[in-house]
Amino acid sequence: MTTMGAGMDGRRGRRRGALLAAGTLLAAVALAGCSAGDSGSDSAGTAAEAPQGAQGALDKGSDADAAGTAGAGAPDLRVDQRAIIYTGSMRVQVTDVDATAREVSAVVTRAGGFIGGDQRRSAEADAVAELQLRVPAAKFAQVVEEVAKLGRQQSREINTQDVTEETVDLEARIVTQRARVDSARRLLARANSIADLVSLENELGRREADLASLEAKKRRLADLTALSTITVSLAGPAAKTDEEKAETGFLVGLKGGWEAFVTSMTVLLTVLGALLPWLVAFGVPLTVLLLVLRRRRRRRTPAQVAQVSAPPQVPAARSAP
Template sequence: MHKRGTIKLIAAALLTGALLAGCGAGAEDNAASQAAPERATGGGMADQGAPAEDKAAPGAGQDAGQGVDQGKNATAQAPDLRVDQRSIIYTGSITVRVDDVTAAAAQATGIASASGGFVGADERHTGATSDTANLTLRIPAAKFNSVVDQLAKLGKEELRGINTEDVTEAIVDLDARISVQKARVESGKQLLSKAANLDDLVMLEREVATRESDLASLEAKKRRLADLTALSTITVVLLDPDATQAADPDDEPPGFLAGLSGGWNALTASLAVLMTVLGALLPWLIAIGLPAWAILYALRRYRRRQPAADSSPHPLTPAATADSSPTP
């Protein structure tokens, strides 16, 4: 009895130990199983996050680079239309009364040369009582105002006029047209190199020549505008103290006197034209008109004499015989 009780106790103890060991192992397995997914999930997220950041970074950099490139291209293509970057043609005129026209003209020439310009035209008139000079100066646009001020100090300034013309849009349009025309010329040359027969060759040569001519014309217009914008034009009129300045016709006020003056000028101009025509026709009238008048006069005299001769009685006519016979 005592032995059977002992065996039962030992068996109960072994069973309890086995149960406790199984529960501990199951708890460890559950903890391990729960920790493993967490580690796997965290590691996967970390691993996935790093490549995602790595992949996102190049994309963001590429987009940023593309944005910068597009911004540069847009800046390069769009024309700069700021005030200080616009293409403006400056033209001016100034009238100065000086003591010595020759000396003042020399000083004006020196001012133009010192500013980097040159004299485009020089016209001088020397009269019995007065001298005048008309100079056309080509001056760099950046020194236009300073040169005008220097010219005004040569004597007493009497008249000044300054005009500006903005040709920025015209130059931009010419640049675009020149680019298109160059592309057309190149395409025409490519087609010309692939001509299959003589007719196509002749036609393409004519077309290429026309396109090149149009391109040369556009480039000439651009060079002309570039010259006008780079060098401004100043017309300088120098008068001595006794010279009189010609009045500007545009300054004449409108009214009855202006209309009368205009009508009188038109009448004198018409009379001048008429007298010119008569002077040109007079030699022909003398050379042809006098002989024709002489012939007409001779014919009239002859016709007047002919009827008188026909109306006179003939001596052998019956009327004369009847008159001569005696009455019974």
């Protein structure tokens, strides 16, 4: 009996262990299913909320992309790598303005540049030509010296502007703006409603416009740093400088007044010369006609006076028969 009771207790213990193991396994499977369901619902909710929080996602994605691209590498700011804009102006007095202008054009062409502007005032001795030269920055000093040797240099002014920091800042802003544009495009591709689509399209258009503006500024700076500008004034032997034109004083005023008087008299004589043929053609016959009329008037005047001054004649009275 004792042996049989012990066997029955062992069987019950094994059954309880099996049931406990089975319950534990079922609980683990249920827990795994719940976790998967929660993670799936979270991912679905995130996908549904992405277009609704488009602006926040745009900002976060843009900041992350910008941070990754901005730290790619530091710019090289050595002296030979700096962005410098060279500008210059000079005035050269020459004998033949047109011939010298052709020589200046040849100098610029040899240096790899071109003529950006050409204004001339043709005259014999006081001719003036103003040329705007665009030459590579590396040939700036060489072109200035060659142009100065074409005549007698009267003035020269050279200016430089270091735009390295502005260029580096502009490049960084362009990289950041490109990352923001790419982020907006990715979110636009995942938009699932008309409202989100319109909002993201407007935001993308604004960011693309800002990017185009930054790129245009970069091209402008690149053009100014790659090609320097030289304004050359070629003056004839009798051409006056700006200082001579700005002279003041009594003698200058007297000279100006005399020149104005001579000019006025010249204009007056010119007008009289133009009117003289008309005066001869119409003035002489008119003068003759006036003289004839005046003579006739003088002849009529004494006869009319005599008739007026003579007393009236009274008829004589007849005598009575």
